[in-house]
Amino acid sequence: MLFAALGVAIGTMTVVGVLTIALAGQARIYNELEKYGANLAVTPAINNVDTHLGDLSMGTLAVGENYIPQETLPQIRQIADGEIREARGITDPGDIATIAPELYINTTVKGSSVMVVGVEPDAESKIKTWWNVQEGEYLEGTDRALVGAVAAKLLTLNTGDAIDLNGSAITVTGILVETGSNDDYQIFVPLETLQRAYGKEGLVSSVNIRALCNACPVEIIANAINQNITGVRAIAVKQVAEAEMGIMGRMNRFMWALGGITLVVGLFGVINTMMSSVNERIKDIGIMRAAGASRNQIMRIFIYEAVIIGIMGGIFGYLAGTLLAYIVGPLVFEGIDINFVLQYLPLSLALAILVAAIAAVYPALRATRIRVADAFRSL
């Protein structure tokens, strides 16, 4: 009986473990996407033109500037806010989406090559909600710089230090807490300051847009931008999210299949254990039959036993499955957060009882077919 319960428990443990990992993994990816900030990215369109001389290919030419004119920003806002208003039925004429333009300049600071990013401080902080300043203060005013954690360490920059950007003197006023992203290696300065220093007035390298929410019509906005504004390319980050969710879905199905196979294998183990349990008790069955037990009553005894095995196995399998997820989960998804999933307890119990009952029916049927005389003769 204990072994049968153990067999059921191992089956349910695997199913619960796998499902718990899958659920926590999904939550992790959602969380990750939430952190991703922008859900729409606008970059300059690069038109590649194949050049030919007769039948001879002369290679590919990149046509067009690698910048977006800043004057398209109001247009982008108009499209983004318009689509969101339409989708969500908003009539308020104020700004809705956060639009954060960025200008990238690769330059040399203190002898090292570094990426300097021009940003609009307010918009940038709304998109990069995870930014924290570890020293000094956030960007304010002009001719100031906010340095990524790693860049600050590598370039030995502290607040108050001055850096030279193409002849303009900039003061470091803040250093970011490490984020684990590219931001750690970059230096952020106000957009106008960078544009002025490098003569890129009116130009930005990319525009990050954070629509109202995750459920916003980002594809529709992207399509509208692509159709109405030339020279730019808008990509909905949701596409990335959907691709990831697709992978997640396939993985979920795989895990279900894995759990199912384990359960089936466990089922045979339990049938085996139940069979030997019945064989051990052929004499007892004979005694009960001689004492007036009907086949149905014997059958019921074994089914009850199976239900008890199922309940024991289900509860143990649920606990062990969660423990399994706790141990194995972090190997599958880094930084995963495993918790008890309460709605898996009834699932686990139902599954365990079902498996135990299925496993009990055949041995119990066999048990009731034993003739009383044979039950005693076999001793």
Add this chain to the structure above:
Amino acid sequence: MLEVNNVSKIYGEGSARVIALSEVSLRVNDGDFIAIMGPSGSGKTTLLNIIGGLDYPSSGEVILDGKRIDNLAENALVDIRRGKVAYVFQQSHLLVSLTALENVLLPLIFCGANGGSSQKGLDILRKVGLEKRAGHKPSELSGGEQQRVAIARALVNEPSLILADEPTGNMDRKTGAEILLLFNQLNKEGHGIIMITHDREIAKQAKEIIVLQDGRIAGKINSE
């Protein structure tokens, strides 16, 4: 009344064919005490099993109170086991995980009896002299006590016929005599008894002795 008409029992087929019983006939009136004697393998237990519906004959018929039971379906035999016929085996065949009282109550539980039945169980245990041992497990009882519990279990449904397969076979002479005394008392109270025994002294107490040899009735001795 029990009638056994031309009952044969054959095990196996071909060269492995064993004739356990061959054309056995006998009549047992209500309240009779019949002893069955014979060497090992003469078919005593097979006959008792067939009489009690624990086994089916290969041919012939068994009639209990005017009703054929040799061809009954398993579920109908359950009713006979629950009412008319009870068994006492050489081994007491108690369920080791249950107390003496619970073992006695087992037939009532299978009959679907409920409240008040434990008092009945205690009454019957008193009858076999074990009311003080009701809460004990079989492992805590002596062989004779275990057999008394088995007899109490057989009595709980008030059967008209008790089938006993060497009930004193495993006991010393003194304990065996006590058990036999109990059977005699039950017989006086009106229970019919068919008992297999090797002991001539025990058999003498029966109204009739049937001697089996090689599956046939070799003789009947009327002790009266």
